[in-house]
Amino acid sequence: MNNMPKVAKTFNRQYTENDRKRGSLGMKNVNLFYGSFQAVKEITLDIHTCSITAIIGPSGCGKSSMLRIFNRMNDLIPSARIEGKVEFGGIDIYEPGVDVVELRKRIGMVFQKPNPFPMSIYDNVAFGPRRHGIRNRFALDEIVEKSLMQAALWDEVKDKMGQSGLSISGGQQQRLCIARVLAVEPEVILMDEPCSALDPIATLKIEDLMSTLASNYTIVIVTHNMQQAARVSDMTAFLMVDDDHAGRLVEYGETAEIFTNPNNKKTEDYITGRFG
Amino acid sequence: MAFFDSSPATGAGSSLKGRPRWGERIIEKVIFLNGVFAIIVLLGVLFILLRQGLPALVETPIHEFLFGTKWYPVSEPPTFGIASFFVSTLWVAGISTLLAVPVGVGAAIYLAEVAPKKVADVVKLLVELLSGFPSVVMGFIGLVLLSPWVRELFNLNTGLTGLTAGIMLSMMSLPIIVSVSEDALRAVPDEFKQAAYGLGSTRWEVIWHVSVPSALSGISAAVMLGVGRAIGETMTVLMVAGGALAMPVSPVDPMTPMTAGIASGIGNAVQGGPQYQALFAIGLILFVMTLFVNLIAARVLEVQKRKFTRE
Amino acid sequence: MGNSSIKKRYLTQRMAMAILVAAVLLVVAPIIFILVYMIANGYSALSWEFLTQPPSQAGRAGGIFPAIIGTVFLMLGTIIFSLPVGVLAGVYLTEYARNNWITRLINMAIINLAGVPSIVFGLFGLAVFVLTLNLGMSLIAASLTLAAQALAMTITTSRESVMAVPREYREGALAIGVSKWQTIRHIVLPSASPGILTGAILAMSRAAGETAPILVVGAAFITSGLPTSPFDRFMALPYHLYTVSAHVPGMPADVKWGVAIILIVMVLFFNIIVALIRVKARKR
Structure with missing residues (x-):
């Protein structure tokens, strides 16, 4: 097993009281359907707070669909239907009466392709806070600066806050999108293959950023890049499809464990690059 | 399953529920009601035509209305037969189509397949300019420029004839025929043409045997849209078709197409009276005719669009 | 061989x-x-007097000022009555309406209504606004008639521009807990605005040139002075051109052509603005 990716760190977090306050996230026996097609089958897992969880697996295995269950982005697809229980902070988020807008405020999302809004860098970051009612210029300035600092972008853009968010490089755009999410102070950040459109240097910057953010935020990242999962994540979930094309959770555990000593033969095959 | 057992309802978590967002809900209601309102207005057009026009079609049986040749709205009792209006519409729309289609499609082929970019840009600019001309201006031009020529050419008493109107209408339907056909031709995938060139075809052979047949449905939609425009045009035919009520027998007769019949009659019609209702009935028939033509065009365009998009 | x-x-x-x-x-x-x-x-x-004086001798002398003003009022009225309704209806159809047969039917109806002859809209306006709502042959009745006609166009262009806004923008906003309406208001509509504006201006320029409907709902050939309220009768350029070219004997030719030039310039002026907006939008 010498061609397994190297694991950078081991998972040894202790839950603190602070972690507890931040909502815990998990799903139990979840099935997701698009019309008659089942995309995700019987998934049960618990996301550890203030850590990075990677969801890996061959393409088309339902990774992204699964990620979008957490912030109910699947609601946007009229034919999508979900069964099972998804809990956040002790509440089933698919229960009637749950406010999706509030939910998404607390569980932010970063997408595969950087998608800054067609407005200035400042306005991009200030967009969320403004919509949530913050009008005070000084307060906004502060939020924007803090978020851009957290996203490790401040130094690069502080002199061109008025420029279009689309005028900066792809990697910068993606960090801008992360800053945009941070500005609304979420508890969880979902990342859907955030580096797949970026070059290796920009990718490294985002990975560093994730590691820093993990001390304060729960991060769930979907990636097709196993090295990336091994480098940055604490926990890893491996998804695969069966003959019915529905994604199943094959194995879930500490990244170090999954990458060095997987329980399941399929996981081992995938990680050692025998397929996928 | 740690968290399922742990006590729920951390302070933050409970705020996930019970936000009414009244503003949002009201706005969504407004948007919905507005959508309904817009649809009511649009369907209202049909409703009004039916309500005001149907009585006339009951009073005068529909076949007499359509095929009767006598339009005596103010005699006692009045007679309403719109055959001459209808035939006039066919004449002017027919002439317009006959003239505009070959010229318009020919120009579109040239613009899409042959013309250097600069030439194409200039031509398109001019065509765009033409499409911006209000119909009353075209009527005016027909009146002062074209009709004297027509009178002299055919040695007539008046130059205001179906032919004159048809020529002006053909100019007015040219822009839509040219632009829709050109779009259809440009949508033909390059691979098709490359393949034909690869077999040793000349440029014209590629155009004639590959591009034009592939774009045929789009071109026919363009033609239909042009026909729809010619049927519905009012001011031009009101001003230059001549306004005679007799059944036209030749294209150089003065005539009154349906639209012109409505426009010239409505000012004198007593509200709710028989003539008023008969004019609405003509409007209803016009509505149905143009709807039919436009539906076919939309359908054909849809087919054309799907043709080159692979699933 | x-x-x-x-x-x-x-x-x-x-x-x-x-x-x-x-x-x-x-x-x-x-x-x-x-x-x-x-x-x-x-x-x-063409002269300064021609643009700024009222007509005299049944339009044979003097200017066309009241007709220009009437046309400007008609354009404004058309936009005021058709744009908000059209944009919201376009938003409803793209963002809220479910994709079922009713929506498809509505979409089809709208596309086809855009092709209904203007004279038919004239009849509609006469029956509804002039007679039923008893607005009389007034500026407001004519504006509402032209607005009804423009509605199909403003809905279609708004719908298309709203649909053309990339899905990623919407997702980006929704994913940070911005509500649907806020997303539409602050992301979708601003991105769609060049397209919506283009449609609105085209509708306006079409309204400026439209003659048949206002002929039916009662434009006046000559009014004494400018309209002072929306319920006054009005003059309009296209109707003026129609009358001076077809119904006034002994009309000097250059006056007729002059009216035609001013009418075309007014219509094209807006088409040029549209072209500029398109160019600018493409640059972004």
Whole structure:
């Protein structure tokens, strides 16, 4: 097993009281359907707070669909239907009466392709806070600066806050999108293959950023890049499809464990690059 | 399953529920009601035509209305037969189509397949300019420029004839025929043409045997849209078709197409009276005719669009 | 033998190309002729007085100021009554309406209503606004009539521009807990605004040139003074051109051409603005 990716760190977090306050996230026996097609089958897992969880697996295995269950982005697809229980902070988020807008405020999302809004860098970051009612210029300035600092972008853009968010490089755009999410102070950040459109240097910057953010935020990242999962994540979930094309959770555990000593033969095959 | 057992309802978590967002809900209601309102207005057009026009079609049986040749709205009792209006519409729309289609499609082929970019840009600019001309201006031009020529050419008493109107209408339907056909031709995938060139075809052979047949449905939609425009045009035919009520027998007769019949009659019609209702009935028939033509065009365009998009 | 067949094929090609060029000339030559003729014959009528004075001697002398103002009012009325309704309806159809047969039917109805003859909208306006709502032959009745006609167009263009806004923008906003309406209001509508604006201006320029509906709902040939309320009768440029060219004997030719030039300039002015907006939007 010498061609397994190297694991950078081991998972040894202790839950603190602070972690507890931040909502815990998990799903139990979840099935997701698009019309008659089942995309995700019987998934049960618990996301550890203030850590990075990677969801890996061959393409088309339902990774992204699964990620979008957490912030109910699947609601946007009229034919999508979900069964099972998804809990956040002790509440089933698919229960009637749950406010999706509030939910998404607390569980932010970063997408595969950087998608800054067609407005200035400042306005991009200030967009969320403004919509949530913050009008005070000084307060906004502060939020924007803090978020851009957290996203490790401040130094690069502080002199061109008025420029279009689309005028900066792809990697910068993606960090801008992360800053945009941070500005609304979420508890969880979902990342859907955030580096797949970026070059290796920009990718490294985002990975560093994730590691820093993990001390304060729960991060769930979907990636097709196993090295990336091994480098940055604490926990890893491996998804695969069966003959019915529905994604199943094959194995879930500490990244170090999954990458060095997987329980399941399929996981081992995938990680050692025998397929996928 | 740690968290399922742990006590729920951390302070933050409970705020996930019970936000009414009244503003949002009201706005969504407004948007919905507005959508309904817009649809009511649009369907209202049909409703009004039916309500005001149907009585006339009951009073005068529909076949007499359509095929009767006598339009005596103010005699006692009045007679309403719109055959001459209808035939006039066919004449002017027919002439317009006959003239505009070959010229318009020919120009579109040239613009899409042959013309250097600069030439194409200039031509398109001019065509765009033409499409911006209000119909009353075209009527005016027909009146002062074209009709004297027509009178002299055919040695007539008046130059205001179906032919004159048809020529002006053909100019007015040219822009839509040219632009829709050109779009259809440009949508033909390059691979098709490359393949034909690869077999040793000349440029014209590629155009004639590959591009034009592939774009045929789009071109026919363009033609239909042009026909729809010619049927519905009012001011031009009101001003230059001549306004005679007799059944036209030749294209150089003065005539009154349906639209012109409505426009010239409505000012004198007593509200709710028989003539008023008969004019609405003509409007209803016009509505149905143009709807039919436009539906076919939309359908054909849809087919054309799907043709080159692979699933 | 083979050689002569190739020659024949090239000959066919030459003839075909000649026919195509002839077609283009047939399209272009009348346009150029009309433009040149119009300017040559009309420019002598154009003067500051022509633009700023009321007509006298049944339009044979004086100016066309009230007709210009009437047309401007009609354009504004058309936009005020059709744009908000049209944009919200476009938003409803793209963002809220479910994709079922009713929505498809509505979409089809809208596209087809855009092709209904303007005279038919005139009849609609006469029956509904002038008579049923008892607004009389007034500026407001004419504006509402033109707005009803423009509605199909403003809905279609708004719908298309809203649909063209990339899904990623919407997702980006929704994913940070911004509500659907806020997303529409602050992301979708601003991104769609060049398209919506283009449609609105085109609708306005069409309203400026439209004659048949206002003929039916009662434009006036000559009014004493400008309209002072929306319920007054009004003059309008296209109707003025119709009357002076078809119904007033002894009309000086240059006055007629002058009216036509001003009307076209007003309509084209807005088309040019549209072109500028398009160019600018493309740059972004």
